[in-house]
Amino acid sequence: MRLFPVLASLSIVLSGAARADCASDAEIAAFVGSFTAKTPAKALGAGGSMEDALCTAGKLRTALSAQLGPVVGYKAGLTSKPAQERFGVSEPVWGVLYRDMLLEDGAAVPAKFGTVPFFEADLVLVVGSDAINSATTPEQAMAAVSEIRPFIELPDLTLAQGEPITGETLTAMGVGPRLGVLGAPVAVGDPARMVQALGAMRVTVRAADGSTLVEVPGAAVLGNPLNSVLWLLSKGVRFQPGDLISVGSFGPLLPPGKAGGGATVTYAGLPGDPSVSVTFTD
Numbered sequence: 001m002r003l004f005p006v007l008a009s010l011s012i013v014l015s016g017a018a019r020a021d022c023a024s025d026a027e028i029a030a031f032v033g034s035f036t037a038k039t040p041a042k043a044l045g046a047g048g049s050m051e052d053a054l055c056t057a058g059k060l061r062t063a064l065s066a067q068l069g070p071v072v073g074y075k076a077g078l079t080s081k082p083a084q085e086r087f088g089v090s091e092p093v094w095g096v097l098y099r100d101m102l103l104e105d106g107a108a109v110p111a112k113f114g115t116v117p118f119f120e121a122d123l124v125l126v127v128g129s130d131a132i133n134s135a136t137t138p139e140q141a142m143a144a145v146s147e148i149r150p151f152i153e154l155p156d157l158t159l160a161q162g163e164p165i166t167g168e169t170l171t172a173m174g175v176g177p178r179l180g181v182l183g184a185p186v187a188v189g190d191p192a193r194m195v196q197a198l199g200a201m202r203v204t205v206r207a208a209d210g211s212t213l214v215e216v217p218g219a220a221v222l223g224n225p226l227n228s229v230l231w232l233l234s235k236g237v238r239f240q241p242g243d244l245i246s247v248g249s250f251g252p253l254l255p256p257g258k259a260g261g262g263a264t265v266t267y268a269g270l271p272g273d274p275s276v277s278v279t280f281t282d
Contacts, residue, residue, distance in 0.1 A: 021048055022055040023172065031158075031173070032063045038115045040160030045172030053171040060174055061096060068098035068177065072244055073124075074237055075153070076228040077175040078167075079221045079248025086252065089167040092222070092231055095175035097244050103278075105150075105183045111256040111280040114156025114178045118253040119278065121205045121214060121265040122151040123198075123225055124182060127243040133233065138226035142191040142198075150183030150276035151246060152265055155253070180246070183276030199224040201269030203250040208261040208279075214251035218269070221248050256280045 023031075023044045034041035044060065045053040065071065077093045078084050084091075103109070111117070128146025135141040155176035159165060170176065188194050198218045205214040222228055228247040239245070254263075262279040 021052045022059055025059075028056075028059050028063055031060065032067075034115070035064070035156075035158060036067065038112075038156075040115055041158045041163075041173075043159050043163040043165070043169040043173070045168045046164050046166075048168055048172075050168055050171060053168040056172040057095065057174055060172070064174065064177070065098065067100075069100035070098065071096045072099045072102070073097040073246065074232055074239075074243065075175060075177075075246035076232055076248040077155075077170065079228055079231075080216070080251055081220070082252045083249050087165055087167065087170065091167075092228070092248060093167050093171045093175050094232055094235060094237065095171070095177060097180070097246060098177060101177055101179050103179060103181045105181060105276050106279070107181050108279040108281050109154065109179060111282065113154060113256075114158065116157035116159065117154065117178070117256055118157065118176075119152055119154050119256060119259065119263060120249040120253050121203050121251055122153040122180070122249060123203075123221075123247050123267070124149040124151040125225070125229065125245040125247065126185070127239045127241055127245065130240055132229065133238050135230065135233065138195045138224050138230070139192055141226045141229040142188065142195045145188055145191075146241075147185040147187060148194075148198075148270070149185050150265060150267060150274050152181040152263065152276055152278050153246060153249070154179035154181070154278070181276055181278045183274055186270055186272065186274050189271065195224065195226060197269050197271075198226060201267050204266050204268065205251065205254070206264045206266070207259045208263070213254060213258060213263070216251050218250070218267075220250050
């Protein structure tokens with residue numbers, strides 16, 4: 001995976017925020033200390049603008065890369081209506097994916113994998129061509145994707161009780177990176193058909209006992225998961241071949257306790273009706 005182009009494009013995105021009011025080095029260090037110890041953290045970016053939040057996110061990204069490995073892609077967050085309503089925002093937020101946060105299908109993780117742990121049904125697109133940066137429609141974006149991977153994201157909201165959780169504070173903290181579980185690659189095939197399949201598929205989250213926790217159409221993410229790509233492009237993000245794009249949640253965030261020991265997400269309507277699973281341990 002090409003890591004240096006990812007970092008180069010991040011510098012372009014953040015250049016406009018270079019003069020913003022970033023968190024201090026001491027504030028970043030305190031947050032990273034809490035993140036590492038899995039203890040409640042003080043919010044970064046509280047009361048500031050989105051420009052401030054993006055500046056802070058850039059500083060935090062450098063610090064977290066020392067623990068989570070290099071940046072390997074991007075993530076859109078709060079892309080479903082329930083998620084936006086929960087956090088009082090009118091559009092998504094975005095952060096990045098780190099190499100060492102990504103696990104393979106069937107991974108076992110502690111139920112208390114973070115300070116304020118959650119899990120959610122997600123999906124990853126793997127960029128196949130930098131032509132994606134010129135996309136203005138879902139079909140054009142899909143034509144530049146090399147494969148699709150089922151994805152359960154395991155975000156950590158990290159913040160202490162009473163700390164503000166807003167679009168700005170979520171952005172400043174990188175939209176809660178901690179872990180994520182990737183399923184086997186799904187071939188794209190005909191791009192136009194895949195666009196239709198992504199919007200029409202049924203995404204179902206099941207607990208360990210088989211009970212259904214969430215069931216929504218693919219259109220729950222911004223009308224079509226490919227629209228997450230277009231939204232990220234509208235925010236100045238630029239992609240390189242090999243980058244991963246997490247399109248965001250297909251439903252509400254769920255605490256691991258709801259899963260009863262594990263969760264499986266299926267994508268009925270994609271080729272082979274793929275799935276991905278995670279086990280939660282005590």
